[in-house]
Amino acid sequence: MNLLASMRYLVALSEHRHFGRAAQACYITQPALSNALRALEGEFGVVIVKRGRTYAGLTHEGEAVLAAAHRMLHENEVLQQLLKSEEAHPRGSLRMAAVPTAIPILTRFAGRLQARHPGIAPTVLSMSSVELETGLESLSLDIALGYTERMHVREVKLTAWPQSIEHYFLVRRSAHTQALQIGEPIGWAEAGRLPLCLLTPEMHNRAILDQAFAAAGVAVAPAIETNSVLTLALSVGTGEVCAVLPGAMVDAIRSHGQLEALPLVAPEVRTPIGFMTQTAVRPSRALEAALALIQSPEWQQEVAAHSGALRGTPSFLS
Missing domain, CATH: 3.40.190.290 (D-Maltodextrin-Binding Protein; domain 2)
Known part of the structure; x- marks a missing residue:
C-alpha cells in the first residue's frame, strides 16, 4: 500500500464528498479509490469512512486520520519544494483563498507573486469565512486573505499580515x-x-x-x-x-x-483585511516567497492604492 497516495485519496474524498468525483480528481477509478481506503482502514485497524448507498462522512477515527493526512501531505509538499528549489528560485504549488470581496486583492497578489517567481504555481480560491478558516486549520490552504477580526473563532493559532482597512x-x-x-x-x-x-x-x-x-x-x-x-x-x-x-x-x-x-x-x-497563516506550521519555499512579497514596500503601496478608501484617487476612476 502506498500510504501517501491513500492519504491523498482520503483528503480528496473529504473535499468532494463523493466517491466518483474524488476518484476523478485523483485520476483513478472509483474501485481503485475504494480499495485504497479499505487498505488504509486495514492498516490502522479502524473504520474510517461511513458507508451507505452514498458517501455519509467520516467516523470519529476517520477525522483523526484525515487530520494526520493533511499534516503528512503538507510536510511532503514542504520537502518536495525544498529539494526542487534553488536558493533564489522557489518552486512548487501554493494554495491561497480569499473571502469573495477580497478576491481582487488576492488575484492581483497572485499575479505579482508568479511574475516574481515563475516557478511558483498559485491556486486562487474564493471561499466563505468559515470555509477559509477550516482550510487554514486543516492545512488544505497555505495562506488566506480575510477578516482578521475572526482570527480567534477557531482554536488554531494564526499569524496575520494586515493589508487594508475596508471602506x-x-x-x-x-x-x-x-x-x-x-x-x-x-x-x-x-x-x-x-x-x-x-x-x-x-x-x-x-x-x-x-x-x-x-x-x-x-x-x-x-x-x-x-x-x-x-x-x-x-x-x-x-x-x-x-x-x-x-x-x-x-x-x-x-x-x-x-x-x-x-x-x-x-x-x-471599517473592517480590517489581512493575510493569515497557521503560526506553528513550517512554511514551504513558495509560502516563504509569498510572505516576503507581502511585507515588501512595493506590494504594500500597491494594495493601499487599490483597496480601502481609495485615497488619492481623482473624482473619478479611469
Whole structure:
C-alpha cells in the first residue's frame, strides 16, 4: 500500500464528498479509490469512512486520520519544494483563498507573486469565512486573505499580515458618467431604502452590512441575493439595483462606464483585511516567497492604492 497516495485519496474524498468525483480528481477509478481506503482502514485497524448507498462522512477515527493526512501531505509538499528549489528560485504549488470581496486583492497578489517567481504555481480560491478558516486549520490552504477580526473563532493559532482597512461604497448606475465616478457620501439609512443586490446571509460580509443597516435604523430586504461577487458587480450594470462594495471591488470595476460609487457614512464602517497563516506550521519555499512579497514596500503601496478608501484617487476612476 502506498500510504501517501491513500492519504491523498482520503483528503480528496473529504473535499468532494463523493466517491466518483474524488476518484476523478485523483485520476483513478472509483474501485481503485475504494480499495485504497479499505487498505488504509486495514492498516490502522479502524473504520474510517461511513458507508451507505452514498458517501455519509467520516467516523470519529476517520477525522483523526484525515487530520494526520493533511499534516503528512503538507510536510511532503514542504520537502518536495525544498529539494526542487534553488536558493533564489522557489518552486512548487501554493494554495491561497480569499473571502469573495477580497478576491481582487488576492488575484492581483497572485499575479505579482508568479511574475516574481515563475516557478511558483498559485491556486486562487474564493471561499466563505468559515470555509477559509477550516482550510487554514486543516492545512488544505497555505495562506488566506480575510477578516482578521475572526482570527480567534477557531482554536488554531494564526499569524496575520494586515493589508487594508475596508471602506464601503454604494455603487449604482449613472447616465452622466463615462467612467466610474466617486460621488458624494450617502448614509446607510438612505442606501437601505434602495433596491439592493447583497451577498447571501452565510457570508461574513453580509453580516457586516446587516449590522451597519441596523445601526442606521433600517431593515433591508434585498432585491437580489448571490454568493457570487461577479453577480454582485454585474447586477448593477445590467439592472436597476444597487450594490454595497468594498474599496477593492470598486477598484476592480473601474473600467465600467455609467457607474457611480458613493462612500457610505453614518455609521462609519471599517473592517480590517489581512493575510493569515497557521503560526506553528513550517512554511514551504513558495509560502516563504509569498510572505516576503507581502511585507515588501512595493506590494504594500500597491494594495493601499487599490483597496480601502481609495485615497488619492481623482473624482473619478479611469
